[in-house]
Amino acid sequence: MTRFHQFVTDGEGWETKRVEVSFENPYLQIQKIQVTSPSRSEAFEWTVCHRKGGVAVAAQTPEGGFVMIRQERVPFRESFWEFPAGQIEESQGHDQEAIIATGMRELEEEAGYALGQGGEVESLHYYASSPGFTDEHVYMLWVRGVVPALGGSHQDPGESILEVRVFSGAEIVGMVRSGTIRDANTLCCLARLGAFGAWASNDRTGIGE
Amino acid sequence: MTRFHQFVTDGEGWETKRVEVSFENPYLQIQKIQVTSPSRSEAFEWTVCHRKGGVAVAAQTPEGGFVMIRQERVPFRESFWEFPAGQIEESQGHDQEAIIATGMRELEEEAGYALGQGGEVESLHYYASSPGFTDEHVYMLWVRGVVPALGGSHQDPGESILEVRVFSGAEIVGMVRSGTIRDANTLCCLARLGAFGAWASNDRTGIGE
Numbered sequence: 001m002t003r004f005h006q007f008v009t010d011g012e013g014w015e016t017k018r019v020e021v022s023f024e025n026p027y028l029q030i031q032k033i034q035v036t037s038p039s040r041s042e043a044f045e046w047t048v049c050h051r052k053g054g055v056a057v058a059a060q061t062p063e064g065g066f067v068m069i070r071q072e073r074v075p076f077r078e079s080f081w082e083f084p085a086g087q088i089e090e091s092q093g094h095d096q097e098a099i100i101a102t103g104m105r106e107l108e109e110e111a112g113y114a115l116g117q118g119g120e121v122e123s124l125h126y127y128a129s130s131p132g133f134t135d136e137h138v139y140m141l142w143v144r145g146v147v148p149a150l151g152g153s154h155q156d157p158g159e160s161i162l163e164v165r166v167f168s169g170a171e172i173v174g175m176v177r178s179g180t181i182r183d184a185n186t187l188c189c190l191a192r193l194g195a196f197g198a199w200a201s202n203d204r205t206g207i208g209e
Numbered sequence: 210m211t212r213f214h215q216f217v218t219d220g221e222g223w224e225t226k227r228v229e230v231s232f233e234n235p236y237l238q239i240q241k242i243q244v245t246s247p248s249r250s251e252a253f254e255w256t257v258c259h260r261k262g263g264v265a266v267a268a269q270t271p272e273g274g275f276v277m278i279r280q281e282r283v284p285f286r287e288s289f290w291e292f293p294a295g296q297i298e299e300s301q302g303h304d305q306e307a308i309i310a311t312g313m314r315e316l317e318e319e320a321g322y323a324l325g326q327g328g329e330v331e332s333l334h335y336y337a338s339s340p341g342f343t344d345e346h347v348y349m350l351w352v353r354g355v356v357p358a359l360g361g362s363h364q365d366p367g368e369s370i371l372e373v374r375v376f377s378g379a380e381i382v383g384m385v386r387s388g389t390i391r392d393a394n395t396l397c398c399l400a401r402l403g404a405f406g407a408w409a410s411n412d413r414t415g416i417g418e
Contacts, residue, residue, distance in 0.1 A: 014286040023232035023239060027256050027342060030232060030239065037281050038288070039369040046283040047236050049258065051342065072246050073340040074255040077223040079247070080340060125388035127396055129339040131282040131289060133236060133260065136339055160248040176404035179334035184393040187336055191396040194403040195385035 007053060007094055008135050013038030027051070051136035053094050055103040056085040056185035058124070058193060059113055059143040065166035067111050067146060068186075072160035079162055081175060083186045084110040085138065094139070096123065103141040111164045112153030119145030127188040140189045142198070216262060216303055217344050222247030236260075260345035262303055264312040265294040265394035267333070267402060268322055268352040274375035276320050276355060277395075281369035288371055290384060292395045293319040294347065303348070305332065312350040320373045321362030328354030336397040349398045351407070 010016055015036045023030040029050040034043045059067040072079045086106035092098040100121055108114050115121065124140035155161050167175065175181040176190065219225055224245045232239040238259040243252045268276040281288045295315035301307040309330055317323050324330065333349035364370050376384070384390040385399065 008285055011286045016286070022234070025231070025239075025256055028239070028258065030234075030237070033283070035283060035286070037283070037286075037369060039281060039371060047234055048284045049237065051339075072248060073337070074242070074244060074246070075257045075342065075344040076217055076337060076340055076346075077220045077225070077244070077246075080337070125391065127391050127393055128282070128285060128289070129393050130260075130343075130345055131285055131392050133284065134339070135284040137285075160246060162248060173404045176400060182334065182336050183340050184336055184338050184397055187400040188393055188396040191385060191400040191403065194400065195382045 007137065017043050022047075047133065049134040049136075051134055052087040052090055053126075054085055054087050054136065054138035054185070055099055055106065055141060056083050056138050056189055057103045057107045057141045057143055058083055058186075058189040059107055059111070059146045061147070061166055062116065062145050065168050066172055067107070067113050067164070067166055069110050069161050070163040070165075071110075072162065073183075079160075080183050081180055081186075082183045083189055084113075085185045086110070088139075099123065099139045100141065103139070103143070107143065107146065108149045108151075109154045109156065110159070110161055112149050112151075113146040114149040115143060116145045116147035119143065119147075124189065124192040127184070127192075129184050138185055138188070140185075140192055142189070142193060216346065226252050231256075256342065258343040258345075260343055261296040261299055262335075263294055263296050263345065263347035263394070264308050264315065264350060265292050265347050265398055266312045266316045266350045266352055267292055267395075267398040268316055268320070268355045270356070270375055271325065271354050274377050275381055276316070276322050276373070276375055278319050278370050279372040279374075280319075281371065282392075288369075289392050290389055290395075291392045292398055293322075294394045295319070297348075308332065308348045309350065312348070312352070316352065316355065317358050317360075318363045318365065319368070319370055321358050321360075322355040323358040324352060325354045325356035328352065328356075333398065333401040336393065336401075338393050347394055347397070349394075349401055351398070351402060 018034040020032045022032050031048045068081050070079050070081050084107045088102045122142045126137045126139045129136045227243040229241045231241050240257045277290050279288050279290050293316045297311045331351045335346045335348045338345045
């Protein structure tokens, strides 16, 4: 039995009456839960897919380019251009230290980049990938001032990373417009950065192409 | 046995050798698949969680406000402020007609809004919610010129929508900054809109609060 992080707890007005494991493998656990909620005082059932927490990294070089990897994504039988990302070990809490350690490890392993002198790491909160069905949530980091790591990348044999490249802000805008960037990790990081004025387009042409 | 949409097919260099269903209920199907990929010619196994395709709707009133719902999200035991969204029936293809019909249905059912005279619907491509583990993908629509629907909302008894409200662009920026908006549907729509200059902040203060 996997040990789980304690991220999800009964919030105000919520009570988890029962959790039954319907299916489990090393990557996910399907739970049938019985719960009451603020709007439903009579217990009802829900299917929850439990996954590890994740960390996605928006990493910029000193020149402002974003580090991206092109990775094979088996459920889609396609490769996607994405920000580096990875999962937090179940045995770890989701404190800032674990989140940053996970993010920086994935940035180095997947892309071969590390924090340079004077670089900065900022937390961008988390997002929920599909909150009606899974408790998966991904913390986002904004890392400025990354440089090629001395040892290069060390890719996990279970991952298939085909390319690593640095894209300018203008290229990122084009890739979001065209749908080339289409994974939630990268898009949610960009939405958060956009709310801080750190990324966006001023060009309103071309919508709906 | 559920009928599945044909969204995922073997792309160039991919070959699906075997699909074995490990678990299934009305909401998801866990598949153990055996596949070869462009970078791995020897067949390997992967767990794929199959889900229906979805549609999320960034709907703006004629004044530019965004329609949002506050919804209980059982996997998190919390409620989230989100754009209206729903799933495409498995029996339907993922053509524009089905996507728009699903999006407009959810906008009306969940939020009680419909397209007004002179309103416009534009497609914003799709995003993948967690492409390492699930084929779930959500089409995004940008609907401008929505008005309260004559019949109001008709919420599904299985959903718990607590509030419907229209937020200004400035309020949305604040909610993304604070982490109040934290679901992939809404953030991915905002990232796409941001790439078209249709949403963003020009205020760079406050990052990392």
